[in-house]
Amino acid sequence: MSDTHLTELERLAALRRDGALTEEEFQREKARLLHDGLPPVRPAPETAPVRRRRGSFFGFLFSLFFIALILIAIWLFVKGRDIDTPAAPDSDTMSASISTSAPAATVTTLSPDQQLRKASEAAFKGQTTLRASENVTYTPKHLIAAPFGPVLISEGKVDNPGHASAGKIAVHYLKPEGDHFTVTKAFLPALESGSFGAVAGTQIRSEFASNPTLETDGGGTWQGYTCSWTTLTELTPDGPVARATVPMVYSNSGATDANPVTIEGKITKIVANASFDVTYGGTRSFVDHYVRKGETYVLDTGRASTMETC
Structure with missing residues (x-):
């Protein structure tokens, strides 16, 4: 091959x-x-x-x-x-989660105006005009956070008042329960002051005691003479207690043209549960010193004030 x-x-x-x-x-x-x-x-x-x-x-x-x-x-x-990645919950699950986790609204979480309205509803049941010997219409003024619980202060005005008719102050001790208040104690009226069926005004003071003190101004004018006074009422856990009533204003300028007298006082130098001064000025100037004696305040002189009254 x-x-x-x-x-x-x-x-x-x-x-x-x-x-x-x-x-x-x-x-x-x-x-x-x-x-x-x-x-x-x-x-x-x-x-x-x-x-x-x-x-x-x-x-x-x-x-x-x-x-x-x-x-x-x-x-x-x-x-x-x-x-x-966790699965997104459906709308029903999300709603259930929100309803169980969100805290329930309570009356203490409402705005001050809403709380005052709720307190008035509890105190007067929608009937702020009360009928007794006089018809009195109450207007809620202060809702106080006292150490022992909420306190509602209402000013009462007498319908068709006479000259000597005094204004009224209602005090209600309250208890928060869910979305509303309930009344634990009612003092109706707790005190009377002023003339022509109304008080001159109210305010809450914290300087006089460990409990709130209600300062109520009353007064009026009679035949040209004008006078006013202040009542101090401590809101204790057991109820309102009147501590002192002191003269604050005197004027006879509407009654005489000859040597008119006008004197006005102011509370000063407050020592809680012990003492305070009323300093007067105007036609005359002087100081009244009040001291705590038991349940009330009295002048340290043991005598009545030299302040003119009507």
């Missing part, structure tokens, strides 16, 4: 290994080379493309596998995010 035949035979064997020739085609070529009698056989035209299609098929499978891995990785990442 010549070198040419060997070379050709090796080429055919290589083509068979590569899949370009079938076994039958290889044997025919081999026989032809050995016998030099058969016509040469060339690889079928479709043989080479078959190899390329096989390579393309494996590449396609690899691409699908790679894409599948990417999709799985994305799915695992998203699932992990869903586990870490």
Whole structure:
């Protein structure tokens, strides 16, 4: 066998290994080379493309596998995010959560005006005009946060009053209960002062005692003479206690043109539960010193004040 035949035979064997020739085609070529009698056989035209299609098929499978891995990785990442992120509650769940966690509104959380209205509703049940020997219409003025609980102060005005009719002060001790007040003690009236059926005014003082003190101003004018006085009432846990009534204003200027007298006083130098002064000025200037004796305040001189009265 010549070198040419060997070379050709090796080429055919290589083509068979590569899949370009079938076994039958290889044997025919081999026989032809050995016998030099058969016509040469060339690889079928479709043989080479078959190899390329096989390579393309494996590449396609690899691409699908790679894409599948990417999709799985994305799915695992998203699932992990869903586990870490709490689910948003639906509206019913959210409403239930709000209703159970939000504190219930109470009367003490309302605005001062709303609390005063609630206190008045508890004290008067919507009927602020009370009828006894006189018809009195009460107006709530102060809602006090006393150490023992809320206290409502109301000023009462007499309907169709006479000259000598005094104004009234109502005091109600209250207790907060949920969204409203209840009355624990009522003092109606707790005190009377003023003239023509009304008091001149009220205010709450904290300097006189550990409990709040109600300062009530009363007065009037009679035949040209004007007088006023102040009553100090301590609001104790057991009820209102009158501590002192002191003259504050005197004037006869409406009754005489000859040497009119006008004197006005002011409470000063307060020592809680012990003493206070009333400093007067005007036509005359002097000081009255009051000291605590038991339940009330009295002048330290043991005598009545030199202040003129009507």
